[in-house]
Amino acid sequence: MRASLWQVSRTKTCRCVCPFNEKILMTSILENRPALARAVNQVAEAAGYLWQKGWAERNGGNITVNITEYVDEEMRAMPAISDVMPIGTTLPHLKGCYFYCKGTQMRMRDLARWPMDNGSIIRILDDCASYVIIADKPVKPTSELPSHLSVHDYLLAKGSPYRASLHTHPIELVALTHNKKFMEKDVATKILWSMIPETKAFCPRGLGMVSYMMPSSVELADATIKAIDDDYDVVMWEKHGVFAVDTDIMSAFDQVDVLNKSALIYIAAKNMGFVPDGMTEEQMKELSDTFGLPK
Numbered sequence: 456m457r458a459s460l461w462q463v464s465r466t467k468t469c470r471c472v473c474p475f476n477e478k479i480l481m482t483s484i485l486e487n488r489p490a491l492a493r494a495v496n497q498v499a500e501a502a503g504y505l506w507q508k509g510w511a512e513r514n515g516g517n518i519t520v521n522i523t524e525y526v527d528e529e530m531r532a533m534p535a536i537s538d539v540m541p542i543g544t545t546l547p548h549l550k551g552c553y554f555y556c557k558g559t560q561m562r563m564r565d566l567a568r569w570p571m572d573n574g575s576i577i578r579i580l581d582d583c584a585s586y587v588i589i590a591d592k593p594v595k596p597t598s599e600l601p602s603h604l605s606v607h608d609y610l611l612a613k614g615s616p617y618r619a620s621l622h623t624h625p626i627e628l629v630a631l632t633h634n635k636k637f638m639e640k641d642v643a644t645k646i647l648w649s650m651i652p653e654t655k656a657f658c659p660r661g662l663g664m665v666s667y668m669m670p671s672s673v674e675l676a677d678a679t680i681k682a683i684d685d686d687y688d689v690v691m692w693e694k695h696g697v698f699a700v701d702t703d704i705m706s707a708f709d710q711v712d713v714l715n716k717s718a719l720i721y722i723a724a725k726n727m728g729f730v731p732d733g734m735t736e737e738q739m740k741e742l743s744d745t746f747g748l749p750k
Contacts (some may be wrong), residue, residue, distance in 0.1 A: 483571055484530065484590035491525040494703070495555055495570050501621070501708045502557075503567030508715075510623045511563035516696070518566075519596075519603035520704055521611075521618040522576065523552045535578075535587035543601040544673070545584040546608035552579045553589075554607070556596035579604075602676035606700060609680045617688075619704040624696040625711055627718035628662075632693045638664050643691070649733030650717035652742055658710045659748040663687030667694050686749070689714060 485492040498518050505511040530553070557566060557574045566573040575594040577586045588594070597603070603620050610617045631637040637646075644661030648654050663682030668675040679698050682690040689699040689710050697714075701707040724731035742748065 484533075484576060485571065488525065488527070491522060494520060494522055494525060495574075497704050498555060498557075498574070499567050499570040501704045502563040502570075504708060504712075505623050506562075506564040506567060508625070510625050512624065514560050514562050516557075516563055516621075516623040517597040517599050517603065518555075518557045518574075518622075518704060519600070519607065519620045520555045521552060521607055522555050524618075526553050530589070533589045535589060537588035537593045537595075539580065539585050539587055540595075541585050542579075542604060544605065545582075546579070546604055547583050548608045548611040549579040549604060550581055550583050552607075552611075553577065554579075554604070556600060556603075558594035559597050561594070599671050601673070602671060602679070605676045606680055606683065606698075609683065610700065615700075616702050617700045619701055619707050621699045621704060621707040621711065622696055623711060625715040625718075627722055628691060628697060628711075628715050629694065630722070631718060632664075632691060632695075638666065638691075638693055640664065646721060646733065647714055647717035648739055649735075650720040650731065651713075652734070654713045654717045655739055655742050655748065656746055657713045658689060659743075659750060660686055660688045661750060662697075662714060663690040665690055665692050667692070670695060 485495060498520060502511070502518065505516055510516065554577050555570075555574055556577055557563075561573040571591040573594065575588045575592060575596065576590045577596060578589050579586050588596075599622065603622075606620055607618075631643055637643040641661060643664065647658075647662065663685060665675070665678045665682055668678060675692065679690050679692075683700065688701060688707075689697055691697055697711055699707040699711050701710060721731055743750065
């Protein structure tokens with residue numbers, strides 16, 4: 456049995472440390488909600504992969520998933536188990552939305568085993584500027600929540616089907632950003648696409664680049680949204696990590712995974728003492744034409 460399926464059994468019952476009634480005993484919100492449980496277990500599975508690959512040191516990285524489509528009336532009626540907390544900005548398209556969020560200071564390796572102990576489900580309030588936690592435990596979301604939610608607000612505003620956002624630290628991709636040449640627009644994209652056909656096929660919009668900015672800052676969030684608006688699904692943060700969006704968390708992970716595989720191939724060739732030829736422009740155009748890729 457896969458670990459992600461086992462996790463649900465670990466969260467069947469838990470004690471809710473609620474400021475209103477510390478003795479309330481509740482079952483997990485995942486119980487009898489298979490679609491929601493599957494979405495959260497996908498997050499747990501992806502978190503395990505991030506840790507195994509060495510992309511999630513200590514509490515590094517974050518995951519936020521819009522789970523509003525799985526919310527039923529009983530969930531909408533659930534009381535808050537936290538105080539009302541400000542987002543730090545107003546996000547008009549998130550009114551009444553629900554998100555699963557990795558907890559602040561929580562480790563991906565722990566989230567992979569116990570997703571509802573290391574993350575929580577939040578409800579965005581009607582003012583679009585604050586939220587409450589509704590399940591399972593009052594695990595405060597990541598400090599990067601304003602950035603993640605700002606991206607989700609943008610995605611909903613443009614009618615995007617994307618519901619998952621991932622921030623992680625893939626070693627080889629981050630290494631490339633320590634050379635200014637790779638930070639120039641589409642230089643890294645073309646090199647990575649040319650290493651193996653699957654990279655262009657499965658990450659067809661390439662890799663957007665954002666110069667170094669303070670982590671968790673509003674400026675970094677705004678620059679990331681601008682890069683996504685420039686038709687990228689994966690954005691490289693210089694000397695920091697990547698931010699990816701897609702329909703679900705596994706798809707977001709897959710895009711980063713194939714990009715980093717190409718970076719590994721490039722670096723392996725350089726370590727062998729030569730610059731890899733890569734696929735030609737004509738070969739990459741043939742891929743785009745054959746598979747109807749956007750670029």
